[in-house]
Amino acid sequence: MRVVRASHLGMCFGVRGAIAKVLRTGAREPLTVLGELVHNESVLEQLAARGIRLRHEVAEVDTPTVAITAHGASDRRRAAVHERGLRILDATCPIVRAAHRAVTALAHDGFHPVIVGTPNHVEVRGLTEDLDEFDVISTPGDVERLSPRARFGVAAQTTQPIERLWQVASLIQRRFPQSEVRVAETVCVPTRLRQEAAEALAAACDVVVVVGGAHSNNTRELCARCRRHCGRVFLVQDAGDLRPEWFEGARVAGLTAGTSTPDAVIDEVEAAMRDIAQRRVA
Ligand code: SF4
Structure with a gap:
């Protein structure tokens, strides 16, 4: 393997x-x-x-x-x-600071802020607590519960997929054709690169291991991305969570990790995966 x-x-x-x-x-x-x-x-x-x-x-x-x-x-x-x-x-x-500036500018210019993100996530709370009015949308279906506004300003929690931001913006425009919709691209590039790389990896692997915290938003998103391309995706917090049976019959095993995972933890998980591969050969 x-x-x-x-x-x-x-x-x-x-x-x-x-x-x-x-x-x-x-x-x-x-x-x-x-x-x-x-x-x-x-x-x-x-x-x-x-x-x-x-x-x-x-x-x-x-x-x-x-x-x-x-x-x-x-x-x-x-x-x-x-x-x-x-x-x-x-x-x-x-990058979060830039997102704050972007949301403030939307509100200042008269756009009703719509944040694409996880309600009550600490970053979303930070982005919205100073606003008089706003909506937080976690799925495209939530667009249905928006009230009409003359102007919508759509921004995202930085770890959201960029496609979701644009999808929500276009759904808002379709639902309220008379409204002006402005998008602030607040999605972070390191997150986007990790999401794209995870998808490319998963498409070429029999098994994917995602290393990260169980409560980490971006780690969960990496898992979801990988599952689009690979049927065997496992989230681990460290090497101790790995199970040899996950790799049964696998020829290629992929490894990715969330943005808060220390290098040492990734290295340990990789070493443990190589160890499992070695033991299968022996
Ligand atoms: S994922 Fe990292 S780089 Fe991106 S906004 Fe969060 S802390 Fe900043």
Whole structure:
């Protein structure tokens, strides 16, 4: 059995930057991260081992400095941090920051913001909490519940597939032909490259292993993409989750990973897959 990696996989620059910032500051002073820095257990364990705290609410923070995650935060949430006299370490990914600017511009120009994404996801909350009015759409079918507006501004959670953004925009235009529809392309390029590479990989493999957190949006999306082309797709958090029987009769096994998966975890999973392949030959 051959083991093949996707041409783009694993941790993106936004997550790497956020982790580096938090580790650097956490080594100097007590630090709390507001929400999960990334949706990956091994990264969260690494932070906890270094004494970096995780709290979900501003009111629960008991260190002078609080880190905003790569997913970003609304101005309201930042104001709540400042009101408590806390200092902000901003680890927001530059691409998420650009998405905030794009959504703000849509609202400012009189477009009703429609965000294509997962309702209540931390990034979507950050994108919408400062808006007076907005809709979040998780499936194209949700377009049916939109009320008529003169102008719709459609943007996406950064990890959404770009096709879904454009599909929703065209469905809105079809449902409201008199309305003006403007699209802000807020989908992140590293995510898109990983999704495209995962599909190409899955099309050429008998089995695909996706490494990532069970709660990671982009990891779940990678699984869904791979399942379009391959009947045997398995999500693992680490090498310990692999099962030799998954690879029964497989000639090519593919490997991809979500944007919050550390390199070391991917390497371990790859080594374990090669080990399974070796044992089958022996
Ligand atoms: S997935 Fe994209 S938007 Fe999210 S942190 Fe990574 S680079 Fe930034």
